Amino acid sequence: MLHLSDIQQAAARIAGQVLDTPCVESRTLSELTGAQVFLKMENLQFTASFKERGACNKLRQLSQEERQRGVIAMSAGNHAQGVAYHAQQLGVPATIVMPGFTPGVKVARTQGFGARVLLHGATLEEAAAHARALAADQQLTFVHPYDDEAIMAGQGTLALEMLAARPDLDTLIVPVGGGGLIAGIATAAKALKPPIEVVGVQAQRFPAMVNAVKGEHHAQGASTIAEGIAVGAPGVHCVEAIRRHVDDLLLVQEGDIEQAIVLLLEIEKTLAEGAGAAALAALMRHKQRFAGKKVGMVLSGGNIDPQLLAQIIGRGLVRSGRLMRIVVGTRDVPGSLARITALVAQAGANIDEVHHQRAFTLLAAQNVEIEMVLQTRSREHAADVIERLRAAGLEVRQQP
Structure with missing residues (x-):
């Protein structure tokens, strides 16, 4: 079971290795939504994602023998870059298994951090199975993207920073895929400030956590622009923490996410990927629910394909x-x-x-x-x- 002390130790462990990113007020978004809005800018991390936190915390706890043998991870994006970058910083050999459909730019960036990239499988599940097999065969440490308490503790350091910067926050809105980020954040936030409300956001097309926690039966789609939270099965450890500490889970449509990306570009001059904009999408969709509250939102990442971004901007212009x-x-x-x-x-x-x-x-x-x-x-x-x-x-x- 994850505890506040684990997250505090993680914060000490990764200090100086990842950015304590700004948590800034957006007056314009506050006017638009009726809430007082604060943005935690994780898109400013070196790899443009919060994933660095968990990866760094996990890798820094490896034994010397584990470091020498190396690590392996499966990811089509942000987790791959976080593991590759911090493995490079520690001199740890890293292998990343990516599904065959991974865009070349993400493959090249991961390789640029010194990782060995293997393209395998037509789905994330096939790539994960291959990574697991290689880990067992080559005695590599498998670094899970979310269902690992060391990963969850690293992600939870976000809450420590947000409440240190804005102790009067009364609501946190967090994107949810496999659940590692919100599990860590909610564990820390509820321990530090029990009355605080923690709300998770999933894409309507990938509602696995909502189904698991709420017992609902939303159908799963095939794709979403929020690919960072497009997870088919939530983490077992994550579900336990979410049931204990998270107050609510909301679903947002693709159009909501597109609108949020464009708003962040126009108003805050900051780039968020689909998953990174999910929190704002929920706030815009459910304004009455959050009206009058001091809301902290996690902009979890800013890695987005330029061609997709151009399409989203064009569709946003049509919508407006x-x-x-x-x-x-x-x-x-x-x-x-x-x-x-x-x-x-x-x-x-x-x-x-x-x-x-x-x-x-x-x-x-x-x-x-x-x-x-x-x-x-x-x-x-x-x-x-x-x-x-x-x-x-x-x-x-x-x-x-």
């Missing part, structure tokens, strides 16, 4: 009304497009894309549909652009 797609029907004669673009310019919008549709339309043969993607300032501005085009006698409809 700053990017819209319209179809304008008009006579197919010279000057028609020039007239329409002039009207758009007069309305203060910018044209992102234009496409003429002559074949796939029910309009008369002499007419044309012009599909346009426009950049606007807001939903209200978008509505004004459409109204101006209609006032000029054009048929306009907005596309979803």
Whole structure:
């Protein structure tokens, strides 16, 4: 059973090896949500994730013989980098088994920390089984990503730092995958401040912990943008700690997470991956539940694929009304497009894309549909652009 003393010892053990990251107030997010919001910026760690804490604590407790033989871990992302980096710092040979679908950039970064990377299996489960087999065959120490008390204790150091920086916090919101992070945080927070509320957040598509702890039966999906918390089976040790210390578990949709990523970029100028933005997603979705409270949120990581980020930003612009797609029907004669673009310019919008549709339309043969993607300032501005085009006698409809 994990205790506060284990987490305090972990804090002493990893001091100077990981960042005591800022826990800063966001006035704008506070205004948007009705809570007083504080962000624990774990995306500022060297490997851009809280995973360093548990990995460092685990590795620093290895015996000399275990250090010489080396360690092995299974991960498709943040845990891999945390183990590889701190193993390199300690001179410990590290092998990381990653599933075959792992993006090349994550493989290269893990190798850059000196680890031997083995790609194996089409799923996380297959990669984990292979890592376990190698650990037994080569006498390597297996470093579990979450279901290990040394890992949980390392992650729990986050709570010590948050309550030292903001002792008046009355609620903590924490992303949940396998449960190592929230198990450590909740154990420490409840010991230091029993009245504090600890709330976990899972992606709707990967609700394993909610199902295990609450006895519910949410279906599991195939993918999520919060891949850092996309865990099919929660840790056994983690479930025990969560049942004792965590007050509630919430689920968030993919759109909630996307919106939270964009808000953090725009408002705080900070990059969070899907799992890292899950806490804000829950706060935005359940504003009334947290209204008036002093809320500490863990931004657990900032490792996100640039192409995925670009898509999320684009979808966020659509969601906020700053990017819209319209179809304008008009006579197919010279000057028609020039007239329409002039009207758009007069309305203060910018044209992102234009496409003429002559074949796939029910309009008369002499007419044309012009599909346009426009950049606007807001939903209200978008509505004004459409109204101006209609006032000029054009048929306009907005596309979803």
